[in-house]
Amino acid sequence: MFMKNYNIHQRTTKHAPLTVTETAWYTCYSCTPLDKQPCTKTVDCNTLGDFFNRCYITSVFGAVTQGCMRSELCIKPINCCEGHLCNSAPLALAPPPVLLMSLCVAALTLFL
Structure with missing residues (x-):
């Protein structure tokens, strides 16, 4: 058998960059103000839909409130x-200690 040796030339072309969206599904803490704190309930974000791809927390x-x-x-x-x-509750969302102290002092002065 004879085999031919082919010289294959590769051509490089430049294309506009493609944007590939990766969907990462996370398990997030999921609580509302009506739930007992600290928040221990969790939810799998992929059960909520295709594009729920972040955990969140807001105050x-x-x-x-926490969730996907x-x-x-x-x-x-x-x-x-x-x-x-x-999305566990960071200290940034907790009231500052000075505010708590002020509220305690204000409450004590009302009752004394």
Whole structure:
């Protein structure tokens, strides 16, 4: 048998970069202000839909809400993160100790 040796020339072309969207599904803490704190309930984000690809935590007037979120909806005051159970309540959402102390002093002066 005779085999021919083919010289294959590769041509390099430049194309516009492709955007590949990776969907990472996480398990996130999921609580509302009505739930007992600290938050221990979890939810698998992929059970909520294809694009729930971030965990979130937000606090409005001291009421903390946690769960799964679509990345394009992650705007302030919503704090989003990537990673399993990454949305545990950070100290930043807790009231500052000075505020708590002031409230305690104010409450004591009302009752004394």
